[in-house]
Structures are given as C-alpha cells and as structure tokens.
Amino acid sequence: MDHGALVAAAVRRGIVSPEEAQELTESEMLALVFMPGFTTKEVATDLSGRGVGLDVAKTNISKLGGVVDITSDVGIGTKMTITLPITLAIIHVLLVEIGAHLFAVPLASVEEAIVLDEGKVRTVESRDVLTVRGTSLPICRLARLFGLPASHRDGHGPFVVIARVGARRLGFVVDELVGQQDIVIKPLGKSLKGVRGFAGATELGDQRIALVIDVAALIEEVLLPGEVRFLAAAEDSGRRNGTLEASRRAGRT
C-alpha cells in the first residue's frame, strides 16, 4: 500500500485534516484503512469502494477483544496480523455423566434438560422418539452410541438434554446431570481426528478430563445418517473440506 496515497485519500474525505496528516506515523497511515468511510476509490462498485468492509472487520475483531496490525511494503505486499485472545476458547458447558464417564455439552446448543419418562418413548422407524409437551423429539441414547454401559441409579431416572442446532432438535439421553461450568476447550490430538462426535476435551482439575460433545456433528450423524456415511467416505479420500461444504449446501437445498 502506498502511504502517500492513503494519506491523500484520507485528507480528501475529511477523515484527517491536512495538519494532522503531517503528524501521522507510518503505522498510523496504514491504520487509516480501518476508518469508517475511508476508501481510495473515487467511484463505488457493487462490491467495494464505500469504506465499510475493513471498518466492519476491525469492529468485529475489537468486539472479540482482538487487535489487527498491518505492515506493508509498496510493490511487495501487505501483511495483516489478527491477534485474538485465547479466552475465546472458554465455553459454558453442562457436565453430564454417561456410563460413569464425564462429558461436557456446550450450553449454547442446549435448550433444556428434563427427566426421561420411558413411558413416553415411542419407536418410529427404529428411532426413539419422545413426546415432550405434545411435540415429537427424536432421542439418542449416548451410552449406546458411545458403547458405554449405562450406569442406572435408583431414585431418579436418566435425563434428556435437549439440544438444538439450527432447525434440528435432538434429545441426548444421559445418566446424570452434574452441573454447569466454564471450561477451556482443548483440541484432541491429531491421532484422534478420525473420532467423530467430540469437539475437544477439557480439564476439570484433579487430573480429570471431560470430552466435549460436538452437538452439531452428533445431530447430523443421528438425524442424517446417510449424509454422514457420505462424509466419512469423502474424508477417507482426503477431500474433506470441499466435499463437506458441498454436502452441507446440498443438505440445505
């Protein structure tokens, strides 16, 4: 980016006065591109030239508590560095117990948790469906899905954690509700990337680790089994991202 051209454009648009322009440091000149209404274009096109895009980008980065820096050499290139706080990875979860193991369900996708009334479970095309306040809710027994023995306790029965992603709702049957907690989510190693259904894991102190359930992936897997099989096949051929996007688009239309 040409510093001179940036300053000239800013003065022309009245973003800085000619006097202020004299005082600008090199990095301040580059930062002009983030000012609302700043553009070097004389005429706006359908896509650009209104001085909005980078302003919006910067505002959103700031909202997340991040910063953006620019370095630029005329005729060589421009580098934009976006620094975001790691605390982005802190999420609010519901801790649940399945077969004596702890798992975390992100609360962002939890609608409510209710006691499972087995008497209200019906089987529709080999899928368990629970009637909740007069509407049908497909349910998924996580102990069975994860191959864990359900640890049934007397007194209070299993619970259903009702999760929603977009328009899809699914009830996860768990043995126990443990509580809510803010956690730092950490990625599972590369060696476990083939394991579907977990977004990562978190440490709970006393060396215990809870896996964080990837609600969207499980809903997709349970409610759209055909698509997931297709995805798994696509993953094997190593074209994951492109095909995943393509199939998501296909799923929407």
Add this chain to the structure above:
Amino acid sequence: MPTLKGRTERRAARRAGETGKRVEYLAFGLAGETYAVQIAHVAEILRPPPFTLVPRASETVLGVISVRGKLVTVIDLRRRFRLPPAAIDRKSRILLADAGTGEQIGLLVDDVQQVWRLASEEIEPANVLGGEQAPHIAGIGRPTASDGAMLILLELRPVLESP
C-alpha cells in the same frame, strides 16, 4: 575366572563405544520381551495418571491424559502389537514419544528398564527374522556388554502415524 573375563570384555566394549558412533536406546518390557526405542524420540517417562476414555476411538487407544495442561493420546502398546492384555500396575509407565509426526503420543509399556548405547555392529537388521517384517520392527539389538540380552528395536513412526 569367567566373571573376570566377562568384565574385561565389557570394559573393552565400553572403550570401543567411546570412539565409534553409538545410538542410545531406551529398553522397556512388554509381555515378557524387551523392546527398545531411540531415546531421542522419548520426551518423557511418566507414571500412568488416570486417563479418560475416548468412546469410538480405535481399540488401541487407552484414552487421553493431561500432561501439564496438554492433552496427550495414550495408546496401549500391548493392544497395538496384539499381545495379551495386562492390568496397569505400579511398574507400568507411559513413554511420551515424539518421532517427528507433529504430535506427542503416550505409549503404555509394562516397565522401563535401562538405556543401552548400541554401535551399528550390535544391531541386526529386521530381515534376520526372515520374511516380511512389520514396518515397526527396525531390527534386533544385541548389546555385547550384556549377557545375551536381546532388544526388539522399534521404529516409532509407523506406530505413531497409525495408532
């Protein structure tokens, strides 16, 4: 006296080691046999902490553990090599292995024994076992300084890349 002779030989072998190029191997036990990996690929030896089961992972995966805040996948080398299972006891150890695959992986072994410094003459290629060998067998180590110890030398990359 045979012991004196043995000692002299051992001392000679040690002297040879000071001049020739030797590679250090860490020996560990697994189902009664002694295996060894290049110590350069072992970052740390841990007592097994409680590990967390990962449902739907491959059956060689014991679970994940936390090593100073980092999650590490632990695989059971007995299961990986299709050896009979054994319970974790007080001699069990986890080797934090890093063979340049970009991820540290924990390997559960029965016990950790000692470090051997092997010269290239002390390593037999894997094909002495005849036929096709599994890609994770790098060779057989026969340290001259020992009384007939036999080490199964492991190539860690194939183990870590497809746990």
